Amino acid sequence: MPLVVREITRETPDIVSIRMQNADGSPLPAWQPGAHVDVQLITRHERQYSLCGDPADTASYRIAVRREELSRGGSHYIHAFLRDGSTVWVRPPRNLFELGEAPAYLLLAAGIGVTPILAMGRHLASTGADWRMVVAVRERDGVAFADEIAALGERARVHVSGEHGRLDLAAVLGAIAPGTDVYACGPAGFTDALLALAPTLPEGSGIHLERFEPRKREFGPSEPFTATAARSGVTVEVPATRSLRETLQGAGVAVSGSCLRGVCGSCAIPVLDGAVEHRDSLTVDDDARVIYTCVSRARAGSSLVLDV
Ligand code: FES
Known part of the structure; x- marks a missing residue:
């Protein structure tokens, strides 16, 4: 969605908040606390930002961006060049950090x-x-x-x-x-x-x-493995030098993706069979039956069957 920046507020010396709206002020897709949006700038940089406004405000999204010393480009551009009236491209909100029921x-x-x-x-x-x-x-x-x-x-x-x-x-x-x-x-x-x-x-x-940053962990060298996309009827050999996501896409199986660093969750695919080495920064349970295909792989000696 192309959205127009309507308000930039300096919240701290290093953080600005940005309010974005449809150009005609029409309602935006609803969201719940914990949701984030992928924001693409005119520079083609794309980053994920949590929504920090009020979900009841259906006319605008608010995000906040910190100036990063080692910016990959997005943070620097936002702080230096984004202005009221600038256009940004935003994917509809996704929530991988949803509040569950708890006492x-x-x-x-x-x-x-x-x-x-x-x-x-x-x-x-x-x-x-x-x-x-x-x-x-x-x-x-x-x-x-x-x-x-x-x-x-x-x-x-x-x-x-x-x-x-x-x-x-x-x-x-x-x-x-x-x-x-x-x-x-x-x-x-x-x-x-x-x-x-x-x-x-x-x-x-x-x-x-x-x-918002990958966990720092060490893994052994990547090994090739076999993955079957059960619903697509496609089996691929994932080389040591390529990700599962890249290999599936090369075989015509569409897999979304955004951060490509294992932090945003957009490339997740449910796992029907096989053991996963979770190299992402989202998985807490080693036995989780989902794989973040941009970075995670099959465990040594295992093949994967995926629900895609
Ligand atoms: S693309 Fe973000 S976790 Fe894989």
């Missing part, structure tokens, strides 16, 4: 990770759910949407590590009741630290993560 919720964000967490907090505050939210930032002027977080009341708090030391995640998790679901978004160091604490969670609790 209680703990929402955790670090830095720009506040974007999906803010939408979740606003939603939970309107439902009477049992929830808490902690937003960690390095410096006080790094808090994006400070007024909106404050408006959520005492269940939402900001932790400034430059003033109070690093957020003690073990203590925060240690205080939750059994059954509390944890939703977290932030840089890799933050989400990895949370995952390391997963075994300490009380019974019935789980961690749901939204990442």
